[in-house]
Amino acid sequence: MITLKVNGQDHQVDADPDTPLLYVLRNDLELNAAKFGCGLGQCGSCTVIVDGKAVQSCVTPLVLLAGKQVTTLEGLGTLAAPAPIQRAFIEEQAAQCGYCIAGMMMRAQALLMRNPKPTDAQIRAELEPNLCRCGTHMRILRAVHRAARLMDTADAASDRSVR
Incomplete structure:
Protein backbone atom coordinates (compact mmCIF):
# COMPACT_ATOMS: atom_id res chain seq x y z
CA MET A 1 0.00 0.00 0.00
CA LEU A 76 -8.64 23.71 -7.62
CA GLY A 77 -12.34 24.48 -7.64
CA THR A 78 -15.82 23.15 -8.26
CA LEU A 79 -18.47 23.63 -10.88
CA ALA A 80 -20.32 25.93 -8.49
CA ALA A 81 -17.19 27.76 -7.34
CA PRO A 82 -14.46 27.52 -9.97
CA ALA A 83 -10.94 28.60 -9.13
CA PRO A 84 -9.72 31.79 -10.83
CA ILE A 85 -7.78 29.80 -13.45
CA GLN A 86 -10.85 27.71 -14.27
CA ARG A 87 -13.10 30.76 -14.38
CA ALA A 88 -10.68 32.61 -16.65
CA PHE A 89 -10.43 29.72 -19.12
CA ILE A 90 -14.24 29.55 -19.21
CA GLU A 91 -14.67 33.30 -19.66
CA GLU A 92 -12.05 33.46 -22.42
CA GLN A 93 -13.48 30.34 -24.10
CA ALA A 94 -9.95 28.95 -24.16
CA ALA A 95 -11.01 25.34 -24.68
CA GLN A 96 -12.03 23.90 -27.98
CA CYS A 97 -11.79 20.11 -27.91
CA GLY A 98 -10.81 20.24 -24.23
CA TYR A 99 -8.21 17.48 -24.32
CA CYS A 100 -5.18 19.63 -23.46
CA ILE A 101 -6.95 22.23 -21.35
CA ALA A 102 -6.67 20.58 -17.93
CA GLY A 103 -2.91 20.27 -18.42
CA MET A 104 -2.69 23.86 -19.66
CA MET A 105 -4.63 25.11 -16.63
CA MET A 106 -2.45 23.17 -14.21
CA ARG A 107 0.78 24.41 -15.76
CA ALA A 108 -0.60 27.98 -15.77
CA GLN A 109 -1.69 27.60 -12.12
CA ALA A 110 1.81 26.49 -11.15
CA LEU A 111 3.23 29.55 -12.94
CA LEU A 112 0.81 31.93 -11.23
CA MET A 113 1.67 30.44 -7.84
CA ARG A 114 5.35 31.37 -8.47
CA ASN A 115 4.80 34.53 -10.47
CA PRO A 116 1.47 36.32 -9.98
CA LYS A 117 2.09 38.78 -12.84
CA PRO A 118 3.77 36.92 -15.69
CA THR A 119 4.58 38.48 -19.03
CA ASP A 120 3.42 37.01 -22.35
CA ALA A 121 6.92 35.60 -22.85
CA GLN A 122 6.91 33.94 -19.42
CA ILE A 123 3.49 32.40 -20.03
CA ARG A 124 4.52 31.11 -23.43
CA ALA A 125 7.72 29.61 -22.03
CA GLU A 126 5.82 27.92 -19.20
CA LEU A 127 3.13 26.48 -21.48
CA GLU A 128 5.54 25.39 -24.22
CA PRO A 129 5.70 21.74 -23.05
CA ASN A 130 1.92 21.43 -23.46
CA LEU A 131 0.66 20.75 -26.96
CA CYS A 132 -2.62 22.06 -28.36
CA ARG A 133 -3.74 21.31 -31.89
CA CYS A 134 -6.96 23.33 -31.76
CA GLY A 135 -5.28 26.69 -32.15
CA THR A 136 -6.71 28.45 -29.10
CA HIS A 137 -3.28 29.68 -28.05
CA MET A 138 -4.21 33.36 -27.99
CA ARG A 139 -7.31 32.64 -25.89
CA ILE A 140 -5.20 30.55 -23.52
CA LEU A 141 -2.75 33.44 -23.18
CA ARG A 142 -5.62 35.83 -22.43
CA ALA A 143 -7.05 33.36 -19.92
CA VAL A 144 -3.78 33.19 -17.97
CA HIS A 145 -3.63 36.99 -17.79
CA ARG A 146 -7.29 37.10 -16.71
CA ALA A 147 -6.62 34.49 -14.02
CA ALA A 148 -3.71 36.59 -12.74
CA ARG A 149 -6.04 39.59 -12.45
CA LEU A 150 -8.75 37.50 -10.76
CA MET A 151 -6.23 36.12 -8.28
CA ASP A 152 -4.87 39.61 -7.60
CA THR A 153 -8.41 40.90 -6.99
CA ALA A 154 -9.19 37.96 -4.69
CA ASP A 155 -5.96 38.52 -2.77
CA ALA A 156 -6.70 42.23 -2.40
CA ALA A 157 -10.22 41.48 -1.15
CA SER A 158 -8.82 38.94 1.30
CA ASP A 159 -6.29 41.49 2.60
CA ARG A 160 -9.06 44.06 3.14
CA SER A 161 -11.23 41.59 5.08
CA VAL A 162 -8.36 40.73 7.45
CA ARG A 163 -7.92 44.34 8.54
Missing part, protein backbone atom coordinates in the same frame (compact mmCIF):
# COMPACT_ATOMS: atom_id res chain seq x y z
CA ILE A 2 1.14 3.50 -0.89
CA THR A 3 -0.28 6.63 0.70
CA LEU A 4 -0.83 9.53 -1.68
CA LYS A 5 -1.93 12.99 -0.66
CA VAL A 6 -4.13 14.21 -3.51
CA ASN A 7 -6.16 17.41 -3.37
CA GLY A 8 -5.63 17.63 0.39
CA GLN A 9 -6.78 14.09 1.17
CA ASP A 10 -4.79 10.96 1.96
CA HIS A 11 -5.52 7.96 -0.24
CA GLN A 12 -4.32 4.40 0.30
CA VAL A 13 -3.44 2.90 -3.07
CA ASP A 14 -2.54 -0.71 -3.75
CA ALA A 15 -0.17 -0.24 -6.68
CA ASP A 16 3.39 -0.98 -7.70
CA PRO A 17 5.73 1.90 -6.72
CA ASP A 18 6.74 2.27 -10.38
CA THR A 19 3.14 2.84 -11.52
CA PRO A 20 2.73 6.22 -13.20
CA LEU A 21 0.68 8.68 -11.14
CA LEU A 22 -1.71 9.23 -14.05
CA TYR A 23 -2.96 5.65 -13.91
CA VAL A 24 -3.68 5.87 -10.19
CA LEU A 25 -5.42 9.24 -10.54
CA ARG A 26 -7.71 8.02 -13.31
CA ASN A 27 -8.22 4.34 -12.46
CA ASP A 28 -8.07 4.23 -8.66
CA LEU A 29 -9.10 7.72 -7.54
CA GLU A 30 -11.47 8.43 -10.46
CA LEU A 31 -9.97 11.87 -11.05
CA ASN A 32 -10.25 12.18 -14.80
CA ALA A 33 -9.18 15.75 -15.61
CA ALA A 34 -5.60 14.71 -16.33
CA LYS A 35 -5.65 12.95 -19.69
CA PHE A 36 -3.55 10.21 -21.24
CA GLY A 37 -2.06 11.76 -24.34
CA CYS A 38 1.30 10.39 -25.38
CA GLY A 39 2.40 8.40 -22.33
CA LEU A 40 5.91 9.75 -22.87
CA GLY A 41 5.82 13.12 -21.09
CA GLN A 42 5.81 14.99 -24.40
CA CYS A 43 2.30 16.44 -24.74
CA GLY A 44 1.36 17.79 -21.29
CA SER A 45 -2.27 16.65 -21.25
CA CYS A 46 -1.56 14.75 -18.01
CA THR A 47 -0.04 17.71 -16.14
CA VAL A 48 -0.74 18.02 -12.41
CA ILE A 49 0.94 20.04 -9.66
CA VAL A 50 3.24 18.33 -7.16
CA ASP A 51 4.41 20.55 -4.31
CA GLY A 52 3.83 23.65 -6.42
CA LYS A 53 5.56 22.38 -9.54
CA ALA A 54 3.90 21.28 -12.79
CA VAL A 55 4.74 17.65 -13.55
CA GLN A 56 3.64 15.21 -16.21
CA SER A 57 1.85 12.46 -14.35
CA CYS A 58 2.22 9.88 -17.14
CA VAL A 59 5.96 9.60 -16.43
CA THR A 60 5.98 10.28 -12.68
CA PRO A 61 6.15 7.03 -10.69
CA LEU A 62 4.35 6.79 -7.36
CA VAL A 63 7.61 6.10 -5.54
CA LEU A 64 8.66 9.74 -6.09
CA LEU A 65 5.53 11.14 -4.43
CA ALA A 66 5.96 10.04 -0.81
CA GLY A 67 5.19 12.97 1.47
CA LYS A 68 4.31 15.29 -1.41
CA GLN A 69 1.08 17.13 -2.16
CA VAL A 70 -0.49 16.32 -5.53
CA THR A 71 -3.08 18.73 -6.91
CA THR A 72 -5.29 17.93 -9.87
CA LEU A 73 -7.69 20.22 -11.68
CA GLU A 74 -10.49 18.77 -9.55
CA GLY A 75 -8.66 20.08 -6.47
Whole structure:
Protein backbone atom coordinates (compact mmCIF):
# COMPACT_ATOMS: atom_id res chain seq x y z
CA MET A 1 0.00 0.00 0.00
CA ILE A 2 1.14 3.50 -0.89
CA THR A 3 -0.28 6.63 0.70
CA LEU A 4 -0.83 9.53 -1.68
CA LYS A 5 -1.93 12.99 -0.66
CA VAL A 6 -4.13 14.21 -3.51
CA ASN A 7 -6.16 17.41 -3.37
CA GLY A 8 -5.63 17.63 0.39
CA GLN A 9 -6.78 14.09 1.17
CA ASP A 10 -4.79 10.96 1.96
CA HIS A 11 -5.52 7.96 -0.24
CA GLN A 12 -4.32 4.40 0.30
CA VAL A 13 -3.44 2.90 -3.07
CA ASP A 14 -2.54 -0.71 -3.75
CA ALA A 15 -0.17 -0.24 -6.68
CA ASP A 16 3.39 -0.98 -7.70
CA PRO A 17 5.73 1.90 -6.72
CA ASP A 18 6.74 2.27 -10.38
CA THR A 19 3.14 2.84 -11.52
CA PRO A 20 2.73 6.22 -13.20
CA LEU A 21 0.68 8.68 -11.14
CA LEU A 22 -1.71 9.23 -14.05
CA TYR A 23 -2.96 5.65 -13.91
CA VAL A 24 -3.68 5.87 -10.19
CA LEU A 25 -5.42 9.24 -10.54
CA ARG A 26 -7.71 8.02 -13.31
CA ASN A 27 -8.22 4.34 -12.46
CA ASP A 28 -8.07 4.23 -8.66
CA LEU A 29 -9.10 7.72 -7.54
CA GLU A 30 -11.47 8.43 -10.46
CA LEU A 31 -9.97 11.87 -11.05
CA ASN A 32 -10.25 12.18 -14.80
CA ALA A 33 -9.18 15.75 -15.61
CA ALA A 34 -5.60 14.71 -16.33
CA LYS A 35 -5.65 12.95 -19.69
CA PHE A 36 -3.55 10.21 -21.24
CA GLY A 37 -2.06 11.76 -24.34
CA CYS A 38 1.30 10.39 -25.38
CA GLY A 39 2.40 8.40 -22.33
CA LEU A 40 5.91 9.75 -22.87
CA GLY A 41 5.82 13.12 -21.09
CA GLN A 42 5.81 14.99 -24.40
CA CYS A 43 2.30 16.44 -24.74
CA GLY A 44 1.36 17.79 -21.29
CA SER A 45 -2.27 16.65 -21.25
CA CYS A 46 -1.56 14.75 -18.01
CA THR A 47 -0.04 17.71 -16.14
CA VAL A 48 -0.74 18.02 -12.41
CA ILE A 49 0.94 20.04 -9.66
CA VAL A 50 3.24 18.33 -7.16
CA ASP A 51 4.41 20.55 -4.31
CA GLY A 52 3.83 23.65 -6.42
CA LYS A 53 5.56 22.38 -9.54
CA ALA A 54 3.90 21.28 -12.79
CA VAL A 55 4.74 17.65 -13.55
CA GLN A 56 3.64 15.21 -16.21
CA SER A 57 1.85 12.46 -14.35
CA CYS A 58 2.22 9.88 -17.14
CA VAL A 59 5.96 9.60 -16.43
CA THR A 60 5.98 10.28 -12.68
CA PRO A 61 6.15 7.03 -10.69
CA LEU A 62 4.35 6.79 -7.36
CA VAL A 63 7.61 6.10 -5.54
CA LEU A 64 8.66 9.74 -6.09
CA LEU A 65 5.53 11.14 -4.43
CA ALA A 66 5.96 10.04 -0.81
CA GLY A 67 5.19 12.97 1.47
CA LYS A 68 4.31 15.29 -1.41
CA GLN A 69 1.08 17.13 -2.16
CA VAL A 70 -0.49 16.32 -5.53
CA THR A 71 -3.08 18.73 -6.91
CA THR A 72 -5.29 17.93 -9.87
CA LEU A 73 -7.69 20.22 -11.68
CA GLU A 74 -10.49 18.77 -9.55
CA GLY A 75 -8.66 20.08 -6.47
CA LEU A 76 -8.64 23.71 -7.62
CA GLY A 77 -12.34 24.48 -7.64
CA THR A 78 -15.82 23.15 -8.26
CA LEU A 79 -18.47 23.63 -10.88
CA ALA A 80 -20.32 25.93 -8.49
CA ALA A 81 -17.19 27.76 -7.34
CA PRO A 82 -14.46 27.52 -9.97
CA ALA A 83 -10.94 28.60 -9.13
CA PRO A 84 -9.72 31.79 -10.83
CA ILE A 85 -7.78 29.80 -13.45
CA GLN A 86 -10.85 27.71 -14.27
CA ARG A 87 -13.10 30.76 -14.38
CA ALA A 88 -10.68 32.61 -16.65
CA PHE A 89 -10.43 29.72 -19.12
CA ILE A 90 -14.24 29.55 -19.21
CA GLU A 91 -14.67 33.30 -19.66
CA GLU A 92 -12.05 33.46 -22.42
CA GLN A 93 -13.48 30.34 -24.10
CA ALA A 94 -9.95 28.95 -24.16
CA ALA A 95 -11.01 25.34 -24.68
CA GLN A 96 -12.03 23.90 -27.98
CA CYS A 97 -11.79 20.11 -27.91
CA GLY A 98 -10.81 20.24 -24.23
CA TYR A 99 -8.21 17.48 -24.32
CA CYS A 100 -5.18 19.63 -23.46
CA ILE A 101 -6.95 22.23 -21.35
CA ALA A 102 -6.67 20.58 -17.93
CA GLY A 103 -2.91 20.27 -18.42
CA MET A 104 -2.69 23.86 -19.66
CA MET A 105 -4.63 25.11 -16.63
CA MET A 106 -2.45 23.17 -14.21
CA ARG A 107 0.78 24.41 -15.76
CA ALA A 108 -0.60 27.98 -15.77
CA GLN A 109 -1.69 27.60 -12.12
CA ALA A 110 1.81 26.49 -11.15
CA LEU A 111 3.23 29.55 -12.94
CA LEU A 112 0.81 31.93 -11.23
CA MET A 113 1.67 30.44 -7.84
CA ARG A 114 5.35 31.37 -8.47
CA ASN A 115 4.80 34.53 -10.47
CA PRO A 116 1.47 36.32 -9.98
CA LYS A 117 2.09 38.78 -12.84
CA PRO A 118 3.77 36.92 -15.69
CA THR A 119 4.58 38.48 -19.03
CA ASP A 120 3.42 37.01 -22.35
CA ALA A 121 6.92 35.60 -22.85
CA GLN A 122 6.91 33.94 -19.42
CA ILE A 123 3.49 32.40 -20.03
CA ARG A 124 4.52 31.11 -23.43
CA ALA A 125 7.72 29.61 -22.03
CA GLU A 126 5.82 27.92 -19.20
CA LEU A 127 3.13 26.48 -21.48
CA GLU A 128 5.54 25.39 -24.22
CA PRO A 129 5.70 21.74 -23.05
CA ASN A 130 1.92 21.43 -23.46
CA LEU A 131 0.66 20.75 -26.96
CA CYS A 132 -2.62 22.06 -28.36
CA ARG A 133 -3.74 21.31 -31.89
CA CYS A 134 -6.96 23.33 -31.76
CA GLY A 135 -5.28 26.69 -32.15
CA THR A 136 -6.71 28.45 -29.10
CA HIS A 137 -3.28 29.68 -28.05
CA MET A 138 -4.21 33.36 -27.99
CA ARG A 139 -7.31 32.64 -25.89
CA ILE A 140 -5.20 30.55 -23.52
CA LEU A 141 -2.75 33.44 -23.18
CA ARG A 142 -5.62 35.83 -22.43
CA ALA A 143 -7.05 33.36 -19.92
CA VAL A 144 -3.78 33.19 -17.97
CA HIS A 145 -3.63 36.99 -17.79
CA ARG A 146 -7.29 37.10 -16.71
CA ALA A 147 -6.62 34.49 -14.02
CA ALA A 148 -3.71 36.59 -12.74
CA ARG A 149 -6.04 39.59 -12.45
CA LEU A 150 -8.75 37.50 -10.76
CA MET A 151 -6.23 36.12 -8.28
CA ASP A 152 -4.87 39.61 -7.60
CA THR A 153 -8.41 40.90 -6.99
CA ALA A 154 -9.19 37.96 -4.69
CA ASP A 155 -5.96 38.52 -2.77
CA ALA A 156 -6.70 42.23 -2.40
CA ALA A 157 -10.22 41.48 -1.15
CA SER A 158 -8.82 38.94 1.30
CA ASP A 159 -6.29 41.49 2.60
CA ARG A 160 -9.06 44.06 3.14
CA SER A 161 -11.23 41.59 5.08
CA VAL A 162 -8.36 40.73 7.45
CA ARG A 163 -7.92 44.34 8.54
